[in-house]
Amino acid sequence: MEHILATAVFLGVLLFLLGSGVWVGFSLIGVAFTGMVLFAPGAFGQIGDRMMTVIWSSSASWTLTALPLFIWMGEILFRTRLSEDLFKGLAPWMSRLPGRLLHTNIIGCTIFAAISGSSAATVATVGKMSIPELRARKYPEDLVIGTLSGAGTLGLLIPPSIILIVYGVTVNQSISKLFIAGVVPGIVLASLFMAYVIGWSLLRPGRMPPAEPRRPFGEKLGQSLYLIPVLLLIAGVLGSIYGGIATATEAAVFGVAGALGLSAVQGSLSRETFRESLLGATRTSAMIALILAGAAFLTLAMGFTGLPRGLASWIAGFNLSKYELILALTVFYILLGCFLDGISAVVLTMAIVEPMILQAGIDLIWFGIFLVVVVEMAQITPPIGFNLFVLQGMTGHNIGYIAKVSLPLFLVMVFAVFLIVVFPDIVMFLPDSMAGPAG
Amino acid sequence: MADFILDYGPLAAVLAAGGFALSAGLTLPAARFAAGLYRICGAAGACFLVLIGLLILLEIGSRAAAVYVPGLKAYAGYSMAASAFFAFAYTFGHRAHIRMSAIIGRLTGRARRIAEIWCLAASSFVTGFVCWYAVKLVAVSWDLEDVSESTDRMLLWIPQTAVAAGATVLFVCVLHRFVDVLRGADIGDQRSADVMATAE
Numbered sequence: 001m002e003h004i005l006a007t008a009v010f011l012g013v014l015l016f017l018l019g020s021g022v023w024v025g026f027s028l029i030g031v032a033f034t035g036m037v038l039f040a041p042g043a044f045g046q047i048g049d050r051m052m053t054v055i056w057s058s059s060a061s062w063t064l065t066a067l068p069l070f071i072w073m074g075e076i077l078f079r080t081r082l083s084e085d086l087f088k089g090l091a092p093w094m095s096r097l098p099g100r101l102l103h104t105n106i107i108g109c110t111i112f113a114a115i116s117g118s119s120a121a122t123v124a125t126v127g128k129m130s131i132p133e134l135r136a137r138k139y140p141e142d143l144v145i146g147t148l149s150g151a152g153t154l155g156l157l158i159p160p161s162i163i164l165i166v167y168g169v170t171v172n173q174s175i176s177k178l179f180i181a182g183v184v185p186g187i188v189l190a191s192l193f194m195a196y197v198i199g200w201s202l203l204r205p206g207r208m209p210p211a212e213p214r215r216p217f218g219e220k221l222g223q224s225l226y227l228i229p230v231l232l233l234i235a236g237v238l239g240s241i242y243g244g245i246a247t248a249t250e251a252a253v254f255g256v257a258g259a260l261g262l263s264a265v266q267g268s269l270s271r272e273t274f275r276e277s278l279l280g281a282t283r284t285s286a287m288i289a290l291i292l293a294g295a296a297f298l299t300l301a302m303g304f305t306g307l308p309r310g311l312a313s314w315i316a317g318f319n320l321s322k323y324e325l326i327l328a329l330t331v332f333y334i335l336l337g338c339f340l341d342g343i344s345a346v347v348l349t350m351a352i353v354e355p356m357i358l359q360a361g362i363d364l365i366w367f368g369i370f371l372v373v374v375v376e377m378a379q380i381t382p383p384i385g386f387n388l389f390v391l392q393g394m395t396g397h398n399i400g401y402i403a404k405v406s407l408p409l410f411l412v413m414v415f416a417v418f419l420i421v422v423f424p425d426i427v428m429f430l431p432d433s434m435a436g437p438a439g
Numbered sequence: 440m441a442d443f444i445l446d447y448g449p450l451a452a453v454l455a456a457g458g459f460a461l462s463a464g465l466t467l468p469a470a471r472f473a474a475g476l477y478r479i480c481g482a483a484g485a486c487f488l489v490l491i492g493l494l495i496l497l498e499i500g501s502r503a504a505a506v507y508v509p510g511l512k513a514y515a516g517y518s519m520a521a522s523a524f525f526a527f528a529y530t531f532g533h534r535a536h537i538r539m540s541a542i543i544g545r546l547t548g549r550a551r552r553i554a555e556i557w558c559l560a561a562s563s564f565v566t567g568f569v570c571w572y573a574v575k576l577v578a579v580s581w582d583l584e585d586v587s588e589s590t591d592r593m594l595l596w597i598p599q600t601a602v603a604a605g606a607t608v609l610f611v612c613v614l615h616r617f618v619d620v621l622r623g624a625d626i627g628d629q630r631s632a633d634v635m636a637t638a639e
Binding site: 017018019020021022023024025026029030033048049051052053055056059060061062064065068069072246249250252253256257278279281282283284285286287289290291293339340341343344 | 481484485488489491492495496498499512513515516517518519520522523524526527529530531533535536537538539540541542543554555557558561562564565566568569571572573575576579598599602
């Protein structure tokens with residue numbers, strides 16, 4: 001890094017703009033502008049032309065179209081009776097497991113995660129029904145809140161995942177592959193959460209409420225009948241991607257159509273809910289598109305600063321092993337996640353981190369899943385953890401309490417990161433066995 | 440004529456947008472008109488979102504029927520850009536754009552107001568800059584009769600006009616808000632806005 005002063009100014013502007021609360025998308029453009037002024041050769045007037053060229057080509061992107069469609073699908077199902085169905089359909093099957101209905105939180109989040117790409121929406125949908133029901137049955141509050149906040153993070157990992165689309169677009173990797181790669185780690189993580197609840201309740205049998213009365217098999221099945229179309233929708237969307245029948249975008253269209261059909265059959269599709277779901281999806285995807293447009297310009301500017309190359313060779317100078325590098329990145333992203341939301345953290349850092357991990361010989365698909373699990377952990381750490389905010393709004397507990405009861409789940413996630421680092425095949429074997437062309 | 444538009448088009452767009460934003464901040468009829476403009480652009484963004492879905496359905500259908508329709512993927516990409524840019528201002532109005540609130544969320548009173556004024560001043564500069572060059576991009580593409588390299592052979596200034604229009608309305612919206620806050624408008628609670636942005 002030859003221009004130390006200019007680099008310091010550049011990083012200072014970055015921290016100042018983001019930290020002072022300027023909207024993330026505008027901050028990224030402002031920082032990139034500064035970088036271009038300091039580092040890019042050529043006339044001042046060219047900066048804007050170069051900016052607009054990259055913003056245009058990154059915005060008018062076929063790959064990106066999966067994003068608004070998956071968001072819309074989640075928005076439609078968010079407005080159906082799904083949270084009720086999830087609880088009623090799952091509860092009868094859980095009463096024999098140690099920890100009983102607490103598992104409805106975890107499995108409910110897993111299922112909702114498979115139709116929504118956002119963890120806050122997952123927490124909100126599942127919790128809307130399960131919090132009052134579990135409280136009425138006197139389940140320990142610590143676990144009701146903790147499992148919900150922990151399992152809610154699955155929304156980011158289990159496809160469709162907004163953050164995986166953003167990552168895939170940023171580093172130019174197949175979104176289909178990333179989605180399929182997220183499936184097994186998501187299930188592993190959900191199983192670990194369930195194992196934690198089972199272990200906890202076996203150790204403290206006195207704190208669990210008595211079992212619900214046994215119900216005959218037919219009645220149980222009747223209760224969960226409503227869940228079957230949702231499960232079919234999930235299987236259809238993921239199966240068509242895995243089978244190579246559809247690209248992620250095409251699967252998203254099927255997802256939207258299925259979601260509309262489902263809510264029409266349920267009777268919750270009205271003009272009002274249609275309009276709200278569409279406008280909600282428009283806003284969320286515009287919000288993300290603004291960040292991505294800024295990030296595209298920032299990536300261009302970063303190239304001129306020489307920071308990514310400089311940092312990559314600086315890191316290479318330490319001769320870190322792959323595991324040491326991953327450990328360092330884990331700590332870095334958890335710290336970053338304390339101040340930034342996941343999507344901003346990913347787009348802001350990938351221009352710098354990508355050369356680093358490529359040099360270390362780390363696979364970009366594997367890294368995407370690793371990154372999302374780590375960013376998930378940041379969702380439940382204070383001071384900026386979106387799941388914590390959502391739960392604060394829903395339960396009235398303060399952030400400190402929610403963070404405290406989420407801590408054991410956070411540790412479970414640390415263990416999950418350890419697992420996918422030591423056994424990378426957990427991530428890689430499904431995408432490696434995928435059929436056909438993937439887009 | 441072409442040279443004139445190339446040289447002065449972006450300047451004219453930024454000046455007109457700035458002037459309109461200023462009047463929207465100062466007079467009620469202009470403010471009402473501006474609010475309607477943001478809403479209509481939001482609705483346009485929503486329509487383009489639906490259009491993305493329809494184009495992809497058409498793509499799937501035509502592939503299944505073994506009929507080749509050129510350029511569908513490119514059209515879906517243009518709709519993506521149009522959907523996002525048209526909706527930027529509407530999204531800003533709903534406070535759904537994300538910002539880092541760790542520090543400003545803790546400020547109150549005068550300090551909070553000064554921080555907000557700084558944020559809006561910086562954002563007005565950024566959006567004005569983007570507006571200028573988005574309009575210039577259209578003018579240049581129009582002048583050179585730039586054609587898409589993909590199978591659609593679209594004249595690029597057509598979809599780029601949607602982007603320029605959206606960028607201009609976003610500039611109007613941010614500057615309008617800036618004037619409002621300078622004149623003492625309520626700032627509101629940022630933290631709850633952040634949560635809504637993700638919950639939605």
